[in-house]
Amino acid sequence: MKSTPHQDIVIIGSGIGGLTAGALLARSGRRVLILEKNHLPGGCCSTFTRQEFRFEAGATTLMGFDQFQPLGRLEREIGLQLDKIRLTPPMTVWLDDQPIVRHENLTDWISEASSVFGPEGQDAFWQLCYQVAQDAWEISYSMPYFPPGNLHDWLMLSKPDNWRFLKSFPWVMRSTAQVIRNLGLADNEKFMRFINQQMLIASQAYSADTQFLVGAPVLTYTNSPNYYLSGGLIQLPDQLISIIRENGGAIHYRKEVSKVKRTTSGFELTCTDGSLYQTRKLISNTTIWNMQDLMKGTQTDYFKDLSDRFSFGWGAFILNLGIRDRFPVLDSLHHQLIFKTPLPWLESTSVFLSASHPADESRAPDGYRAISISTHDPHPEVWFSLNPAEYQRRKTDIISAIRDRLSQVLPLGPDDIRVEFSSTAKTFEEWIGRKYGRVGGIPAAGLKTIFRMASPRTPDDHLYLVGDTTFPGQGISAVAQSGINTFLRVISD
Structure with a gap:
């Protein structure tokens, strides 16, 4: 096994929470290393290519630049400068096919x-x-x-x-x-x-x-x-990584951490490729459910208790389409469609649609748009137990139902679709590494009160948490705030 030099701080995962903490720590003089299992950064705030189109990995809405909001704070404090387009309107909601403009x-x-x-x-x-x-x-x-x-x-x-x-x-x-x-x-x-x-x-x-x-x-x-971020939401993690690198930090891709062991001087991390990393302090940007499996030693019980306390988490089903740009309704980039009859297998009565900007030629060929349609899945674990035939059958049923609900707003003809593919909870576990494919953090229903949310601190003074399974929860702004919260604790210790 190859061991790397001892680090000040290692962060597991390159989600926005971890990258925010990493950028702030690097700017404060700490030597930061990010370990990312994928070949792209950002976790659920990433952008990937399929044929000539670029699709968002998960999150699609972006706000948080007002006074007291975290992304505005990052602009002021670490020089974050995003190429962003203000949306008018921010969203259109379709309630039984009636449009409601969220001004x-x-x-x-x-x-x-x-x-x-x-x-x-x-x-x-x-x-x-x-x-x-x-x-x-x-x-x-x-x-x-x-x-x-x-x-x-x-x-x-x-x-x-x-x-x-x-x-x-x-x-x-x-x-x-x-x-x-x-x-x-x-x-x-x-x-x-x-x-x-x-x-x-x-x-x-x-x-x-x-x-x-x-x-x-x-x-x-x-x-x-x-x-809207030109080129996709990956612009945000890319900029945070640039800030980390400019201040002496680094990110190592395709480094999936499989084991974390406490040592006398900090932590030893083992990756699936056999490489070893030593660090004095550790920040986990993976979920509390993942940490139960990663931690070896005295902290295992702590994460087991957390996982048992918050045993429910949503999954997501996403349908990605590359379509002809001939629908004026997509002048509004974000849409929520609410309907009375639930989707098969998912129990969901709404979907959320996001489209690439018509002027963003980096995300779709001329005359086309990239759109992503997501919906909640209350039973993400089920996808892991299905045989291939049943897995495909359920995907087909859900896609057909989404297309049917969508037809009243976006009447797609057979020649309109150039690319079509879908993702399940299984995809999210394989792609982003979230256990059971759970996305969106801990639902408010499982918390009952914000006082039950996990703190960035753990019983180990050198181990911290960040991301959507800690306070304040899910969404780009929330996990950025989580990164700020974790940063402040690290530098105060």
Whole structure:
């Protein structure tokens, strides 16, 4: 086995959480090494090529550049400069084939919501959502040591300047559904279908299972500027890696960590190709479920307990298409389609569609667009037990159903499709290395309260966590905040 020189900090995985922590640490003078199992960086925030098209690996929406939001902070503090296009509108929702435009401007959005769902209670609800969301962003910015993992974290959280956030505590104690009920909107069936499917996008749970302090920013993320990255979302991990390299760090591709062992001086990591890495401190950007298998020694029980506590995680089914650019509806790049009849095998009643920008010639040939259509899968583990024939049969059933639901919005003819392929939970485990193909972190329904979320700290003072299975959860902005939170803990120890 070949062993590499001892590192200051090794990060397992190159998701946005790990790369954010890595870039900040490298800028602070630490020697950082990223180990990535794939040949591309970014995890679920990556872009890959299939024939002449470039598709997003998972995440497709991008926001978080406003005051108190993490990507704006990275622009200011480490010089992140993305080639981004502001989206107008951020999203269009199709509720039983009725278009609902999610305007960025709050007044315009309230007017749209009132015309679709009726005016009663709409202004009060969305104004409250927006205000609580702004408070939530400021809390996450000002209190990066939540959830606390040791006495230092508690002391940082208890600073007098943070006492002003006690006004938001009631929103931790109430679900989004309770707030809706108190405003007299719970009997508006059309509104509730819309709310619950919108919440799935970012909280991975319905309104009854999501605290309002979490639900409010989820429901109003389209009221912040949303962006498209030219060339695909991989532009973000590429830039973070450039910052790491410029500051003496490195990334090693095709290095899948198979075992982590505690040593007297830190950690020894074994990769599937037999290579060994030694590090003083370790940051895991893989999931808590993966860590249960990777860790050897005293930490195994800790990750087993975490995995048992959060035993449910969503998977995703994704249909990627390269299609002719002849549909004006795709002037809006993001669409959520909500329908009454669930998709076969998945129980899902919505899909999310994202299209490449018509001016982005790097992602599709002239006259074509790359689109990705994703939906939730509540039983990702099932795909691993199917024989090849049954696996293909279920994929065919789901693709047919998605195409059928899509036809009312995007009536594709046989000559419109140039490329078509799909991905299941099995693909996500093979491609990104997420155990059981679980994506989207820990659903709010499994948390019950944000106080149960995993801290970046572990019982080992030299082992840290980052990514969507730690606070604050899933989504590009959330995992970037996770990276900031982990960075601050590492440099404080």
